[in-house]
Amino acid sequence: MFSHNNVIKGAAATPAVDRRSLLKAGMFAGLALTAAPALAACGGGSGGGPGLKWAGWDGPPQSERFNEFSDKMTKKLGVEVTYQQVVGDYLSKLLTQLSGGAAPAAFYVGDIYMAKLIETKQVLDLTDYLDSSDAAVKLDDFHEGLYQWCKPADGGSGLFGLPVDCNPTVFWFNKDLLAEAGVSTDPAAQFDAGTWTQDALTDMLDKVRAKGKKGLMLGGGNWFDWFGWVSTFGGTLFDESGAPVFDTDPKAQEALAWLFEQLKSGNMTYAGALPEGQGAEPLFFAEQVAAITTGRTVLPNLKKLKFDYDMAPYPSLSGKDVMPVPVNTAALSVYAKTKDQAKALEFLGNFVSPEGQEFRLSGGGNAVPSVKGLDGIVTEDDAPAHGSLFNDIAAAGYAVPPAMSANATVLSELPNLVDKMFKAGNETPKSFSGKVVQLINSGKS
């Protein structure tokens, strides 16, 4: 039982600790604690200590696969390879590590900050490595539209990252809900028949709306939420020099006019600005909406649900073509100040190589390879039935346009600008595209 008496007796029973020894112990403890960070910094250096550390934002279950891959690379490279999973805000931690000169040897890079990392020489040019004979991967292995944003924004030479995998936006639909609405031929069957056109989609959405359900959700104001509706109907978003032209391109204007008509009629519903996976997807899972456009990320959830589903490419003017649409992707880059660049490059090459992607993505993954030839991954379990089209869509698609990724402010402000215009609902295709192009060109709206 606790009492003051017990405490007093206990103190009396213990050997006396004199003041000198107490001070000495305290001093050593203080010195040790003071020196610990400095010693850690000296020992760590760039790359954060011995071995090869690499970082990404993926947590379980993907991180378990990453740890397995790290073990595999440990044996291959002869150094301890460790995955640093960043819990919370990845970018702020990475920036802190870069500022302190202690970033991991290789790390994931998102589209919003690649240009800044290149500009400030934080990441290594991969050109020489990719040209070398012993590189684990070649540039030709990748779909061309997926790595343009890893080049310098000023048009300079070099390539500073490679896409780890990708997620092309595709047209997911609820077969049961479409059948209830009287849609006899679903979008995938229409694509197979070569009749998956703009009119076919409009007709389908009209039927769903007539049944009191939502036809198609427009995810948000990000570029990848709505650029696809312009490019899939033949509109030109950016010219060959990379300048935005969808405010003047006639086909782009026609496509936007169609999009605005669908929003106005209620065939399409704007989901609003919500985090990825929270806008349209919960409604699709809850069978409240017939179709959404998003990546393969929804597949694990769809497999658990009871309704019948499939996917198709976006419709096209011809009805049979896989047109270019947005593809979400992240890159792996090598830290420019890492000690062992050769090993870091070899790790990167293996990570993004066809073998590396197959190792990471097979067996229940939710991404699509960014390299050619890995058809088996997207057709696993025959889910969805037209899963093989994922690779075709990735091959035809485009990652973030360099004119936008060049300026972090543009990517940051675009969703907000577009969100306001979609919600207000009073823009014409011309005024809408004019404001977006102005933002892209000026850097600030």
Added chain:
Amino acid sequence: MALLTAGSGTRAQPGSRNHEVHRSRRRRPRGDNVAAYLFLAPQLLGLVVFMIGPLLFALVLAFYHWDGFGTRSFAGLSNFADVLSSPRIRRSAVNTLWFTLLQVPGLMLTGFFFAVLMQRAGKLTPVYRLAFFAPVITSSVAVAAIWLWLFNPDISPVSNALRAIGLPAPNWLQDARFVIPSLAVVGIWQGLGYMLVMFMAGLQSINRTVLEAAELDGCSEWQKLRHVTIPLLSPTILFLSITSIIGSFQVFDYIYVFFGGTAPDSSRTIVYEVVQTAFSEFNFGEASALALLLFLALLGVTGLQLAAQKRWVFYSE
């Protein structure tokens, strides 16, 4: 004791026992101070490295242009001018004030109301306290998952209930008129447990005899509450109002988990702007200027609250 008596009032002679005692008494505090500083050293070091250092760095950064990597260039007051002239940041400041005006009274009133009720909950008090406190220790991600569902206009039971009784169900997070009140509701829901515990502690510290005296004088329940309980609870109310206002001015997590990096104008607050400006736009100077202005605003508001306390806060023994 005898030594102290003997030594008092006499001048110690060098070499005498009294002299040794005096030397020891002079030395001892200095030695103790050294020991104290040594023991405090890790904590002080942490304070300097993780709190004071970054604070000073942010203060300096407010006067520089810096993208987080390259060299810094002196900006004078231009970062402040940019911040103050930005319509988006002005809108975020208004949103922050609106959120504070909704959340702080909401938290204080509901916290006080339930704390008063809990005084009469008897043996079930710990159960209720646990239930009310659970949201406080729930992670923001879990809170976001729950509330994103509750705020979804199509599948939310709240919206369905409103529609069932013939009321319109707003698009809580997308309608500019409802987004800040919705965030305030989440804030009140999550912060209520803390308020409740603090108010309960304040209520329990009120001397029962004062309330009994009021009863004997014929006070009604309302009069006891109005003239006895609330005045005696005023130090707690002051403390909670100061900390709640500071917390409300700094709201960020709900917006970030609800909207990610693409929050619309109608939902943005000052701290959200600070984070976005720094980490999405790589403009650390402007972000620091905004953070400094927020700090000054909070300093001013807290100063006013402390100055006004003399008029209404009653400190009992």
